[in-house]
Amino acid sequence: MNENPDTQARQIMDNLTLYYGPKKKFIAICAGTGCRASGSLKVKEALEAELKKQNLSEVDVLATGCLGFCEKGPMLVVHPDKYFYQHVKVEDVPEIISKTVARGEVISRLLYRHPETKKTLFREEDLPFYKKQCRVVFGQNGMIDPARIEDYFAINGYQALGKVLAEMTPEQVISEVKKAGLRGRGGGGFHAAVKWEGVRRAHGDPKYVIANGDEGDPGAYMDRSLMEGNPHSVIEGMIIGAYAVGSKQGYIYVRNEYPLAVTHLSIAIEAAREMGLLGKNILGTDFSFDIQITKGAGAFVCGESSALFASVEGRAGEPRAKYVHAVEKGLYDKPTVLNNVETWANVPLIINKGADWYNTIGTEGSKGTKIFSLVGKINNTGLIEVPMGTTLYEIIYDMGGGIPNGKKFKAVQTGGPSGGCIPESLLDIPVDFDKLYEVGSMMGSGGMIVMDETSCMVDVARYFLEFLKEESCGKCVPCREGVRRMSDILEDICAGKGREGDVEILEAMGKAIADGSLCALGGSAPNPVLSTIRYFREEYDAHIREHRCPAGVCKALIAYSIDAEKCTGCGVCVKVCATQAITGEKKKAHSIDKDKCTRCGACIQSCKFDAIKVK
Amino acid sequence: MTKPIGVAAKTRQIVKKHGGGKSAMIAVLQDIQETFNYLPKEALKAAARAMNVPMSRVYEAATFYTAFSLKPRGKHVVKICKGTACHVRGAAILQDRFETTLGIKPGGTTKDGKFSLETVNCVGACALGPVVVINADYHGQVTISKVDKIIKKINEEGAKS
Numbered sequence: 001m002n003e004n005p006d007t008q009a010r011q012i013m014d015n016l017t018l019y020y021g022p023k024k025k026f027i028a029i030c031a032g033t034g035c036r037a038s039g040s041l042k043v044k045e046a047l048e049a050e051l052k053k054q055n056l057s058e059v060d061v062l063a064t065g066c067l068g069f070c071e072k073g074p075m076l077v078v079h080p081d082k083y084f085y086q087h088v089k090v091e092d093v094p095e096i097i098s099k100t101v102a103r104g105e106v107i108s109r110l111l112y113r114h115p116e117t118k119k120t121l122f123r124e125e126d127l128p129f130y131k132k133q134c135r136v137v138f139g140q141n142g143m144i145d146p147a148r149i150e151d152y153f154a155i156n157g158y159q160a161l162g163k164v165l166a167e168m169t170p171e172q173v174i175s176e177v178k179k180a181g182l183r184g185r186g187g188g189g190f191h192a193a194v195k196w197e198g199v200r201r202a203h204g205d206p207k208y209v210i211a212n213g214d215e216g217d218p219g220a221y222m223d224r225s226l227m228e229g230n231p232h233s234v235i236e237g238m239i240i241g242a243y244a245v246g247s248k249q250g251y252i253y254v255r256n257e258y259p260l261a262v263t264h265l266s267i268a269i270e271a272a273r274e275m276g277l278l279g280k281n282i283l284g285t286d287f288s289f290d291i292q293i294t295k296g297a298g299a300f301v302c303g304e305s306s307a308l309f310a311s312v313e314g315r316a317g318e319p320r321a322k323y324v325h326a327v328e329k330g331l332y333d334k335p336t337v338l339n340n341v342e343t344w345a346n347v348p349l350i351i352n353k354g355a356d357w358y359n360t361i362g363t364e365g366s367k368g369t370k371i372f373s374l375v376g377k378i379n380n381t382g383l384i385e386v387p388m389g390t391t392l393y394e395i396i397y398d399m400g401g402g403i404p405n406g407k408k409f410k411a412v413q414t415g416g417p418s419g420g421c422i423p424e425s426l427l428d429i430p431v432d433f434d435k436l437y438e439v440g441s442m443m444g445s446g447g448m449i450v451m452d453e454t455s456c457m458v459d460v461a462r463y464f465l466e467f468l469k470e471e472s473c474g475k476c477v478p479c480r481e482g483v484r485r486m487s488d489i490l491e492d493i494c495a496g497k498g499r500e501g502d503v504e505i506l507e508a509m510g511k512a513i514a515d516g517s518l519c520a521l522g523g524s525a526p527n528p529v530l531s532t533i534r535y536f537r538e539e540y541d542a543h544i545r546e547h548r549c550p551a552g553v554c555k556a557l558i559a560y561s562i563d564a565e566k567c568t569g570c571g572v573c574v575k576v577c578a579t580q581a582i583t584g585e586k587k588k589a590h591s592i593d594k595d596k597c598t599r600c601g602a603c604i605q606s607c608k609f610d611a612i613k614v615k
Numbered sequence: 616m617t618k619p620i621g622v623a624a625k626t627r628q629i630v631k632k633h634g635g636g637k638s639a640m641i642a643v644l645q646d647i648q649e650t651f652n653y654l655p656k657e658a659l660k661a662a663a664r665a666m667n668v669p670m671s672r673v674y675e676a677a678t679f680y681t682a683f684s685l686k687p688r689g690k691h692v693v694k695i696c697k698g699t700a701c702h703v704r705g706a707a708i709l710q711d712r713f714e715t716t717l718g719i720k721p722g723g724t725t726k727d728g729k730f731s732l733e734t735v736n737c738v739g740a741c742a743l744g745p746v747v748v749i750n751a752d753y754h755g756q757v758t759i760s761k762v763d764k765i766i767k768k769i770n771e772e773g774a775k776s
Contacts, residue, residue, distance in 0.1 A: 033739065033740050033753065034740050034742050034743055034755070036753065037740060037743055037746075037752075037753035037754070037755045038743075038755065070740075070742030070743065071742055215739065216736065216737070217737070218697070218698035218699045218700070218701075218702075218736050218737035219698050219699035219700040219737060219741050220737070220739075220741070221737075221739035221740065221741050221742075224739040255739075256645075256680075256682045257735060257737070257738050257739060258739060259751070294641075294642070295641070295642065295645060296641075296680075296682075297641050297644070297645065297680030297681070297682040297683060298680050298681035298682035298683075298735075298736075299679065299680050299681060300736060311641065312638070313638050314636075314637050314638040314639060314640030314641055314642075314676070315640070315672075315675070315676065316675050316676055316679035316680075317679065317680075318679075373700075373741055373742070375699075375700035375741040375742055375744065376699070376700050376703045376704065376744075377703060377704070381700075381741070381742035382742050383742075413699060416699075447699065447700075447741075449699045449700050449703060449741075451703055455703050460699075460702075460703070463699070463702050464699075467697075467736065471736070473679075576759060576760065576763075578712070578715050578716075598711070600708055600711045600712065600715075600759075601705060601708040601711075601759070602708070602712065602759045605705075605708070605758050605759050605760070606759070606760065
């Protein structure tokens with residue numbers, strides 16, 4: 001390789017960083033999907049209009065990707081003071097500009113108030129939700145408008161690429177990533193550098209590099225937020241990976257349900273091409289690489305590597321047996337590196353800061369950080385990034401703020417349909433790839449769904465099996481038929497038709513399906529059932545032996561009634577009841593006709609006096 | 616005024632736009648669905664011819680992926696998120712409400728062609744659960760009374776136009 005153009009690559013990036021960055025005065029308003037749903041785009045427009053009106057046009061407004069604390073949206077951060085405002089409405093905008101932006105004063109009503117101490121907290125990093133986080137990957141979201149490549153330059157974007165092209169051989173890149181111990185964030189936890197090495201060594205041309213953005217695990221949305229909020233970090237990681245393995249063509253496979261991610265990735269790819277970061281002779285070197293986006297069409301199994309390849313090739317996404325691994329025969333039977341979106345986003349960081357730095361974060365076997373989506377029955381819902389090894393307790397209670405409405409914690413579900421439910425007794429375990437596996441769950445792509453005493457664990461198992469039954473591609477018998485039969489048994493148990501011995505059948509079938517299935521979907525499909533049996537056997541027994549759903553979820557096993565002491569006779573429930581099951585005189589306690597009642601829950605949601613009881 | 620272009624001709628344009636290769640199958644089907652709101656039989660036949668693949672190959676992809684519909688869909692597509700986070704926060708209750716109010720099951724379309732009901736495995740807005748996406752609008756923390764309001768609003772808008 002010619003040396004001059006390579007050193008030049010570094011120089012070009014240094015100049016770009018100097019030219020664009022770092023910004024001083026700006027407002028970062030979250031425009032992730034969650035905050036958009038809460039109306040953040042209108043606030044953004046209002047901010048821009050108001051800045052103009054108050055002659056402060058030099059202040060930039062960044063419509064950023066997800067800032068994580070989705071519960072509090074729309075939210076914004078005013079730089080350089082970094083004041084954090086939550087639930088911002090259009091009406092608040094003039095005051096934000098005239099006070100906070102122009103004079104640096106805070107508006108206390110928009111600040112976050114600590115739920116226990118009742119103290120107002122000024123900055124993002126003061127909030128309990130953010131305090132213990134380590135947002136080395138995800139934190140960049142708050143500094144950039146994903147549609148503007150110059151914002152990414154301003155935070156040292158593409159510096160890692162410059163460094164790699166100018167100073168490192170492909171082997172050095174692989175060895176650095178290996179030293180960092182980067183493991184796949186998509187769920188499996190396979191060492192990324194081992195894959196890269198395999199593809200580099202494999203015979204076959206062309207070689208492909210793919211980012212798996214088919215985030216199918218229900219309850220997980222961190223990949224979405226990275227693709228939407230910081231697409232260049234994924235692209236930069238892929239370019240570095242392509243250089244390391246010797247690939248010229250890359251693909252990003254994005255879920256059909258993520259239109260904004262597709263838009264931002266397309267803008268980012270186009271901008272990177274224009275800047276000479278993608279395409280022929282990247283940054284003047286003789287390395288060429290380009291990326292194409294492929295959209296999924298709603299099939300969970302396409303997150304599996306061989307099914308994903310089939311889908312990119314335009315076929316039905318059915319997995320195949322992996323006698324030969326993807327590093328040798330992947331997409332179009334050519335050597336292929338497939339890594340998850342979050343894994344790719346970690347690569348520039350490792351190159352920029354070095355493997356030694358990366359090794360200071362995390363546990364013995366799992367290095368770096370992991371982004372989790374903390375959702376379900378929890379006070380602070382949103383996305384968090386924590387060092388590997390943080391305990392579940394810290395995540396749920398310190399960052400998540402515990403369970404709402406004074407309810408009791410029951411379980412946390414990790415790993416999506418391949419994972420399991422972890423009970424309270426295990427909340428002290430440090431979260432990393434190996435520990436979660438040990439307790440019968442898995443890391444998965446990072447969904448953490450918190451459940452309280454009103455969640456039925458049998459129903460949760462039934463839910464996942466129903467999901468997997470629909471999503472099984474149907475190619476191999478153990479998964480297609482076995483999952484269906486397990487699902488039937490769970491349906492029966494939830495309907496009060498469970499029989500003694502069902503649990504044992506479920507366990508035996510679970511083992512057979514795990515052993516006999518072709519791909520990881522079937523191989524891990526029994527996990528939600530097996531883990532709930534392991535930790536919540538008594539709930540299964542209550543359903544089967546006593547025809548009772550202790551959590552009050554399974555419709556066939558519960559009845560609604562009205563607590564005469566609490567009922568004020570306001571009549572709201574009568575209006576919402578779709579089957580006219582509730583009757584009663586005004587201002588007197590009402591009653592429910594159990595035969596007409598479909599237990600739809602409408603009355604419970606509408607009752608302000610907590611008068612409807614479930615038994 | 617230009618002559619309205621037929622289903623087959625439009626399909627051929629879509630195939631051409633994607634280069635005609637069979638690896639573009641899913642992208643082609645997505646564009647067909649975007650254009651016609653579903654996958655008309657005529658379009659699938661035309662696509663098979665234009666891409667030079669057997670009809671079975673097109674049908675395989677069209678029926679494998681849940682995003683595709685072989686039946687015409689309603690003007691407003693209601694997608695109920697059934698992700699885990701939405702499930703534990705009561706998505707099933709909302710589904711019940713939509714089913715009873717609209718009188719259709721997931722996959723169905725109301726007789727007047729106004730609503731289609733679908734379920735999605737996860738729309739990735741988990742913090743706002745339970746979530747319902749109508750056309751391209753995300754509705755977060757949906758309750759039964761919100762469901763009633765949403766349906767009412769769409770019906771009223773329909774009456775005006």
